[in-house]
Amino acid sequence: MQPNISFIDEPQKLLNALPEIEAMPIWAVDTETTGLDPFESEVILLQVGSPLKQYIIDCRKVAVEPLRSILEGDKPKILHNAKFDYKMISHHFKINLENMVDTMLIEQVLMNGKMKSGFGLKDLAPRYLGIEVDKSERFSFLAHKGDFSLSQLEYAARDIISTYLLAMEQLPRLHKEALEDTARLECLTVSSFGDIELNGFYLDQRRWLTIVEEAKKKRDAARIALDQAFEAVHQKDLFGAVEINYDSDQQLKAALHRLELPVEDTSRNTLIKIKHPAIDRIFEYREQQKIVTTYGEAFLEWVKKYDGRLHPDFHQLGAESGRVSCTRPNLQNIPSDSDFRACFTAPPGRKLITADYSGCELRILAELSRDPTFIDTFRNNRDLHSIVATQMYHKPVSKKENKELRDKAKIINFGLAYGMGPGALAITLNATAKDAEALLKGYFKTFPKIKEYLENSAREALERGYSQTMGGRKRYFVVPKEDDRAARGAIERQAKNMPIQGTNADMIKLALVFVRREINHRQLDVKMVNTVHDEVVVESAEAQVDEVAAMVRDKMIEAGEYFLRTIPVDVECTIADHWSK
DNA sequence: GAGGCACGCGCC
DNA sequence: AAACGGCGCGTGCCTC
Numbered sequence: 001m002q003p004n005i006s007f008i009d010e011p012q013k014l015l016n017a018l019p020e021i022e023a024m025p026i027w028a029v030d031t032e033t034t035g036l037d038p039f040e041s042e043v044i045l046l047q048v049g050s051p052l053k054q055y056i057i058d059c060r061k062v063a064v065e066p067l068r069s070i071l072e073g074d075k076p077k078i079l080h081n082a083k084f085d086y087k088m089i090s091h092h093f094k095i096n097l098e099n100m101v102d103t104m105l106i107e108q109v110l111m112n113g114k115m116k117s118g119f120g121l122k123d124l125a126p127r128y129l130g131i132e133v134d135k136s137e138r139f140s141f142l143a144h145k146g147d148f149s150l151s152q153l154e155y156a157a158r159d160i161i162s163t164y165l166l167a168m169e170q171l172p173r174l175h176k177e178a179l180e181d182t183a184r185l186e187c188l189t190v191s192s193f194g195d196i197e198l199n200g201f202y203l204d205q206r207r208w209l210t211i212v213e214e215a216k217k218k219r220d221a222a223r224i225a226l227d228q229a230f231e232a233v234h235q236k237d238l239f240g241a242v243e244i245n246y247d248s249d250q251q252l253k254a255a256l257h258r259l260e261l262p263v264e265d266t267s268r269n270t271l272i273k274i275k276h277p278a279i280d281r282i283f284e285y286r287e288q289q290k291i292v293t294t295y296g297e298a299f300l301e302w303v304k305k306y307d308g309r310l311h312p313d314f315h316q317l318g319a320e321s322g323r324v325s326c327t328r329p330n331l332q333n334i335p336s337d338s339d340f341r342a343c344f345t346a347p348p349g350r351k352l353i354t355a356d357y358s359g360c361e362l363r364i365l366a367e368l369s370r371d372p373t374f375i376d377t378f379r380n381n382r383d384l385h386s387i388v389a390t391q392m393y394h395k396p397v398s399k400k401e402n403k404e405l406r407d408k409a410k411i412i413n414f415g416l417a418y419g420m421g422p423g424a425l426a427i428t429l430n431a432t433a434k435d436a437e438a439l440l441k442g443y444f445k446t447f448p449k450i451k452e453y454l455e456n457s458a459r460e461a462l463e464r465g466y467s468q469t470m471g472g473r474k475r476y477f478v479v480p481k482e483d484d485r486a487a488r489g490a491i492e493r494q495a496k497n498m499p500i501q502g503t504n505a506d507m508i509k510l511a512l513v514f515v516r517r518e519i520n521h522r523q524l525d526v527k528m529v530n531t532v533h534d535e536v537v538v539e540s541a542e543a544q545v546d547e548v549a550a551m552v553r554d555k556m557i558e559a560g561e562y563f564l565r566t567i568p569v570d571v572e573c574t575i576a577d578h579w580s581k
Numbered sequence: 582g583a584g585g586c587a588c589g590c591g592c593c
Numbered sequence: 594a595a596a597c598g599g600c601g602c603g604t605g606c607c608t609c
Contacts, residue, residue, distance in 0.1 A: 245604095245605080247589095247603090247604055247605070248588095248604080248605055248606085249587085249588055249589070249604095249605080250588095250605075250606080251605090265588080265589095266588085266589080267588075267589065267590090268589080268590080286589075286590080287590095289603095289604095290589085290590060290591065290603090291591095293602085293603050293604075294590080294591065294601090294602055294603060295591080298602095298603085315600095318599090318600065318601090319598095319599050319600060320599080321598075321599055321600095323593085323599060323600070324600095325599085325600050325601070326600085326601080327601065327602090329601090329602090330591085330592085330600080330601050330602070332591095332592060332593075332600075332601080333590090333591045333592035333593085333600080333601065333602085334591080334592075335591065335592080336591090336592070336593090360593095361593085414597095415597060415598095416597095417597090417598070418597040418598040418599090419596095419597060419598065420597045420598085421595070421596080421597075422595085423594090423595055423596075423597090424595095424596070424597045425597085427597090428597080433595095485595090486595080486596080489595080489596075490596070493596080493597065493598065494598065494599090496597095496598080497597085497598035497599075498598080498599090500598085501593090501598060501599060502599095504593090505599095532592070532593065533592085533593045533599090533600095534593070535593085
């Protein structure tokens with residue numbers, strides 16, 4: 001399809017074109033920018049249009065304000081990787097795109113599990129449309145000055161043509177696979193993640209460094225202790241003792257062998273079974289080294305100079321379960337230790353609200369399995385782990401009485417959702433395989449509905465070739481041959497877990513949509529700053545923090561109840577100067 | 582020197 | 594006999 005370009009390089013041209021643009025029922029939208037970071041680059045071109053006509057606006061010469069009502073309005077805007085353009089347009093023009101249709105997310109929803117990469121427009125255009133997209137022109141915008149070449153404009157136009165056509169190819173496929181609801185949810189969630197990334201999360205860097213410095217000292221002490229523990233078996237060369245690099249699992253394993261501790265690997269689970277003074281030193285060293293490396297100075301490099309905040313990159317479909325992942329930096333694996341979380345603070349006059357779904361996955365399992373004890377426990381707001389332990393061991397168990405039995409039940413309860421077998425349970429509980437097997441048997445005898453549900457999940461996935469969440473999200477599997485027991489076992493475990501983890505993902509995404517909507521409707525002085533699977537963190541003006549906390553809680557419950565129809569939803573909310581939990 | 586893998590470990 | 598689901602990151606170590 002040949003471009004039909006209207007190049008708008010004077011404000012009046014935009015006003016002239018406006019009636020034509022407004023008359024379109026649906027637009028593809030794209031931007032060309034000088035870089036990837038909205039804070040450090042400019043928008044050069046904004047393109048809106050369809051395969052019939054493409055309006056390319058020179059943003060250096062023409063204000064895009066007249067397009068506000070279109071971009072923020074109800075009619076659909078098709079974009080590829082919408083979060084990128086959303087952030088650019090929001091940051092530079094204070095216009096927040098609404099009703100986005102993201103062809104990249106849709107493709108990921110359609111192909112979830114069938115394909116790991118290749119979701120760029122340059123991959124999809126040839127596949128769906130038989131059009132080759134030459135992305136090389138994109139780089140010509142990076143340091144662009146002066147007028148645009150024809151090939152630059154044609155490139156800009158072709159991108160919205162192919163994005164538009166791509167969406168038209170995808171929509172019937174979504175219908176055919178019954179994935180419309182999931183696609184809609186994903187598209188609705190884009191602006192929440194766009195906002196979170198633009199908002200950033202304030203970090204108290206001084207406080208953070210204090211922890212790191214402390215860890216360095218402890219690590220160095222642990223290293224000295226380790227040297228002593230291994231002194232007798234240091235390998236020597238001509239120049240004297242050669243240090244063992246304790247960061248190298250190979251070297252550490254070899255050194256342990258020389259201590260006559262013949263371990264197969266050096267993982268925590270392996271080492272924990274060994275009684276030897278060196279082992280605790282290893283654990284101490286690794287714990288501190290982890291802090292120094294993963295959460296050390298390098299982490300602080302991500303703090304932006306202009307606002308002292310971390311602006312991570314969320315991958316909305318980072319996991320095949322539907323979960324979000326996070327990078328640069330990952331704000332979803334910050335140590336839950338309060339020392340670290342307390343470094344994420346609210347600026348003066350503001351507070352942080354940490355809100356999380358309590359027992360989310362187990363509630364979902366209760367809903368899905370219809371197990372009477374699980375249902376009853378949540379309905380009466382009792383402690384599930386204690387109840388489970390009581391039923392399994394026929395002894396009174398609570399958080400105070402026979403707590404060790406509660407701990408075991410807790411491990412099984414969580415492990416279940418991961419398709420845990422006796423082997424893994426034995427390792428986790430540090431028990432014999434026989435004991436673990438007996439425990440699992442007892443568990444499933446007590447909760448036959450759980451067993452039935454999980455096994456059904458596994459069987460269905462192998463029969464149909466996919467698993468499904470309550471929101472209708474699908475994860476496709478390549479089903480191995482009958483005789484490939486190991487591969488089938490792996491898929492069975494994934495299939496047991498996916499509906500649970502994935503429904504949790506559906507739920508938190510819907511919550512993010514609701515919370516954002518309410519913030520905007522009520523015009524609250526609130527920023528969403530992070531989300532971690534079953535948790536939302538928002539930064540609020542202190543004056544209205546109670547109102548906001550109640551709102552966040554309500555919206556999360558509303559989202560939860562969309563999925564959990566028979567099990568109550570519970571949200572725990574903490575208000576503090578810092579990130580809690 | 583870059584890129585990719587395995588390992589180990591932080592989170593839910 | 595047996596691998597507990599989903600991630601990202603730093604390090605070591607190997608290959609090219």
